[in-house]
Amino acid sequence: MNTEKLTDILTKVAANKISIKDAAKLFENFTFEDIEFANIDHHRSIRKGFPEVIFGAGKTARQTAGIIEKMILNKEPILVTKVEEDKAKFLCLKFKNAVYHKDAKMIVICKRPHRIKGKGTILVLSAGTSDIPIAKEAIITAEIMGNKTDFVFDVGVAGIHRLFARKDIILKASVIIVAAGMEGALPSVVAGMVKAPVIGLPTDIGYGTSFGGLTALFGMLNSCSSNITVVNINNGFGAGYAASCMNRL
Numbered sequence: 001m002n003t004e005k006l007t008d009i010l011t012k013v014a015a016n017k018i019s020i021k022d023a024a025k026l027f028e029n030f031t032f033e034d035i036e037f038a039n040i041d042h043h044r045s046i047r048k049g050f051p052e053v054i055f056g057a058g059k060t061a062r063q064t065a066g067i068i069e070k071m072i073l074n075k076e077p078i079l080v081t082k083v084e085e086d087k088a089k090f091l092c093l094k095f096k097n098a099v100y101h102k103d104a105k106m107i108v109i110c111k112r113p114h115r116i117k118g119k120g121t122i123l124v125l126s127a128g129t130s131d132i133p134i135a136k137e138a139i140i141t142a143e144i145m146g147n148k149t150d151f152v153f154d155v156g157v158a159g160i161h162r163l164f165a166r167k168d169i170i171l172k173a174s175v176i177i178v179a180a181g182m183e184g185a186l187p188s189v190v191a192g193m194v195k196a197p198v199i200g201l202p203t204d205i206g207y208g209t210s211f212g213g214l215t216a217l218f219g220m221l222n223s224c225s226s227n228i229t230v231v232n233i234n235n236g237f238g239a240g241y242a243a244s245c246m247n248r249l
Helices: 003-014 020-026 044-048 061-074 085-094 129-144 157-164 167-172 186-191 208-221 236-247
Strands: 078-081 098-101 106-109 121-126 148-152 175-180 198-202 228-230
Touching: 061 078, 061 085, 078 129, 085 098, 085 106, 106 129, 121 129, 121 167, 121 236, 129 148, 129 175, 129 198, 129 236, 148 167, 157 167, 157 186, 175 186, 175 236, 186 198, 186 208, 186 228, 198 208, 198 236, 208 228
Parallel strands: 121 148, 121 175, 175 198, 198 228
Antiparallel strands: 078 106, 098 106
């Protein structure tokens, strides 16, 4: 339940369009709903401005469907992250409005267009083509949370002239997410160009000593650029969410 729905219910009670008894039924699962294998946080929209997001990894298709069945009654956007293709096929057959973004491994269920809430544009950059799936996870998250987004892919430091050629779009962004694997150098370069906040998004792309993204993560954490903050390895959702919060300030 979000603030809009809460206000609507209370307004209808005040106008005698709905009885107190019927309104009370609507509040039965106001804070959370226990469905045995999950406690669904229905209060999160009011508390944080966006409903609970379902982490798909480790859940069965039927468990994920069970959570969606309860959440969909609130008529809010539903986002499922880290969903493998076999689970996605099951869920998309069960929920007609579900859209699977294969590269980002995300399912989006949204019955109405996203209302723009952000004040500027969130720009997502990827160092290489291999970083695009994680970058797209950030893009989709930011968009469903009500932001204008833009993106530039494959502008890593191995060909730094490619980045500088897109300087105009970079300087106009309100928040910038930079996805990079290997040594994770690109966020430092970008942050040195702009006054906007930069979110470093390390990916697990790289050779042996990248250690599954740890090298990129440590590189970003040790950046000398002061306007960088860093999320966890492959956490495109977290980067998109944090950027959305920043873009609303």
